[in-house]
Amino acid sequence: MAWPPLREELRGIAPYGAPQLDVPVQLNVNENPYGPSEECAADIARAVAEAATTLNRYPDREFTALRTALAAYLSRDTPHGVGPEQVWAANGSNEVMLQLLQAFGGPGRVALSFAPTYSMYPEYARDTVTEWVVGHRESDFALDLDHARRLVEERRPSVVLLPSPNNPTGTALPPEAVGILCRAAGDGLVVVDEAYGEFRRAGVPSALELLPAYRNLVVTRTMSKAFALAGARLGYLAAAPEVCDAIRVVRLPYHLSAVTQATALAALRHAPELLGRVDDLRAERDRTVAWLRQTGLTVADSDANFALFGTFADRHAVWQGLLDRGVLIRETGPDGWLRVSIGTAAEMQAFQEALTQVMDRQTEDGQ
Numbered sequence: 001m002a003w004p005p006l007r008e009e010l011r012g013i014a015p016y017g018a019p020q021l022d023v024p025v026q027l028n029v030n031e032n033p034y035g036p037s038e039e040c041a042a043d044i045a046r047a048v049a050e051a052a053t054t055l056n057r058y059p060d061r062e063f064t065a066l067r068t069a070l071a072a073y074l075s076r077d078t079p080h081g082v083g084p085e086q087v088w089a090a091n092g093s094n095e096v097m098l099q100l101l102q103a104f105g106g107p108g109r110v111a112l113s114f115a116p117t118y119s120m121y122p123e124y125a126r127d128t129v130t131e132w133v134v135g136h137r138e139s140d141f142a143l144d145l146d147h148a149r150r151l152v153e154e155r156r157p158s159v160v161l162l163p164s165p166n167n168p169t170g171t172a173l174p175p176e177a178v179g180i181l182c183r184a185a186g187d188g189l190v191v192v193d194e195a196y197g198e199f200r201r202a203g204v205p206s207a208l209e210l211l212p213a214y215r216n217l218v219v220t221r222t223m224s225k226a227f228a229l230a231g232a233r234l235g236y237l238a239a240a241p242e243v244c245d246a247i248r249v250v251r252l253p254y255h256l257s258a259v260t261q262a263t264a265l266a267a268l269r270h271a272p273e274l275l276g277r278v279d280d281l282r283a284e285r286d287r288t289v290a291w292l293r294q295t296g297l298t299v300a301d302s303d304a305n306f307a308l309f310g311t312f313a314d315r316h317a318v319w320q321g322l323l324d325r326g327v328l329i330r331e332t333g334p335d336g337w338l339r340v341s342i343g344t345a346a347e348m349q350a351f352q353e354a355l356t357q358v359m360d361r362q363t364e365d366g367q
């Protein structure tokens, strides 16, 4: 056996991760450019200091206070409300998703999504020895519903993964599409990944509204984006209580530290302030999309805090040209496209100036 005795299918695979480079303008991992306010940071520090006095004890395994606060927060997005027994949380929605596949995927089972889709999903499938099946989207990145329903009926996935808004395209799913796939999936779970849900445009509903209609629907969220809390690692879901109970079987004991619980609870107390910044970012997103279109580029409609734009004959050259000018974006999505996260107005100005220079340069070079 080769050393170290890694699983055969993991040999030679590079660990996932966008480059973490120290450049002035970082627009590559869809972070919130605004840190928590001083009051919010102070409240978090107080809560953590209090938690520190009892760190000799394991944390509340059921994170009851946090589940209650998350349920109250989610209840704003659905007329039916969400109860604490419908909420589950873990260290980032990445961990939530992995737990979903640990509980509901596995050997002999299928996880399904539609490309382009979030690049971590195939890794969760691989790590849980779940077969990974991927369908396609339309050229404007909307779901091809006939194709999607047929694939669900043919492959009978135990988990369908639907990011909405989608990463990397920014495309939100209409509730009718979610309903059709929930019905097609039978007893399989349909996971609507709303990591960027708070950034959706006015009038775009959350899949949370559909929870009472479909017991196989799971809606995931994260505090990494809208709550500017990527460093704290807190993701969560809303689903039928039976789904939450099933995940308890696979979660590690005490997986959410007392420090994490205290941090998330304090941040939730500052929801109105943090979500105020979301409105600024949505406006900045719409301005960025309009500007990119004015320059003649194609931009996918975005309900998220990023925009996918293109197309470039040599996208790597554009990405590198921006990096040379101190602006880091993401080389991801279908060939020829690039993704920019929405930063502050000043950061977007820097991005626009750098991109203009890079494109002028390419025109001069006859590219």
Ligand code: PMP
Residues within 6 Å of the ligand: 029, 030, 091, 092, 093, 094, 095, 118, 163, 166, 167, 193, 195, 221, 222, 223, 224, 230, 233, 234, 235
């Ligand atoms: N889902 C999607 C679609 C994402 O883009 C991300 C983060 N990039 C995540 C889930 C995971 O985020 P986190 O683990 O920080 O909650």
